[in-house]
Amino acid sequence: MFLIVGLGNPGDKYEHTRHNAGFDTIDCLADQYGISIREKKHKALLGQGMIEGNKVILAKPQTFMNLSGEAVAEILNYYKMDPETELIVIFDDISLDAGNIRIRKKGSAGGHNGIKNIIAMTGTQNFMRIKVGVGMKPAGGDLVVHVLGRMPKDEAEYFDLAKKNTCEAIAMILRGEIDRAMNAYNKKVREKEEA
Numbered sequence: 001m002f003l004i005v006g007l008g009n010p011g012d013k014y015e016h017t018r019h020n021a022g023f024d025t026i027d028c029l030a031d032q033y034g035i036s037i038r039e040k041k042h043k044a045l046l047g048q049g050m051i052e053g054n055k056v057i058l059a060k061p062q063t064f065m066n067l068s069g070e071a072v073a074e075i076l077n078y079y080k081m082d083p084e085t086e087l088i089v090i091f092d093d094i095s096l097d098a099g100n101i102r103i104r105k106k107g108s109a110g111g112h113n114g115i116k117n118i119i120a121m122t123g124t125q126n127f128m129r130i131k132v133g134v135g136m137k138p139a140g141g142d143l144v145v146h147v148l149g150r151m152p153k154d155e156a157e158y159f160d161l162a163k164k165n166t167c168e169a170i171a172m173i174l175r176g177e178i179d180r181a182m183n184a185y186n187k188k189v190r191e192k193e194e195a
Helices: 018-033 065-078 113-122 143-147 153-174 178-185
Strands: 002-006 039-041 044-051 054-061 087-093 101-104 126-134
Touching: 002 018, 002 065, 018 044, 018 054, 018 087, 018 113, 018 126, 018 143, 018 153, 044 065, 054 065, 065 087, 065 113, 087 113, 087 153, 101 153, 101 178, 126 153, 153 178
Parallel strands: 002 054, 002 087, 087 126
Antiparallel strands: 039 044, 044 054, 101 126
């Protein structure tokens, strides 16, 4: 069984903001595989189903981003799952342009508070993750305003492509083909626009 977690903040105020790229991608995955994410427990919204012949739990932590690890650790403990082999976390990344994704087998938090908390609560940084590009903040802009803002229409179209690619990458990972997924999707689908 795999736990696939999308990070974000609960509540209408944060819907479809850059910081909720994880939530939006989980919704895309749920739609594609007919999984209903309605169950409220372990500090998260959960849905169970099958992807590529594997049992999965899709989760959207309801703790707010900085405490995402509380929900993740609780779910892992309850289902006796191993974060190093059965956890995939999807989250926003401001160092990638909208449209680009980056798959990693493990790594540091890289300044992302949700990932930092998951590492602290699970005691490992050796878990699979998919970073979904949401673009850098404008020069001189405020980071919080940027990540809690919504993408303009042209960026949102690229984000739709990133969600689709993430869903395809997850299918490959669940078939045991993470290296193939990394080769296929860890490349720029969109070059940085020249100033």
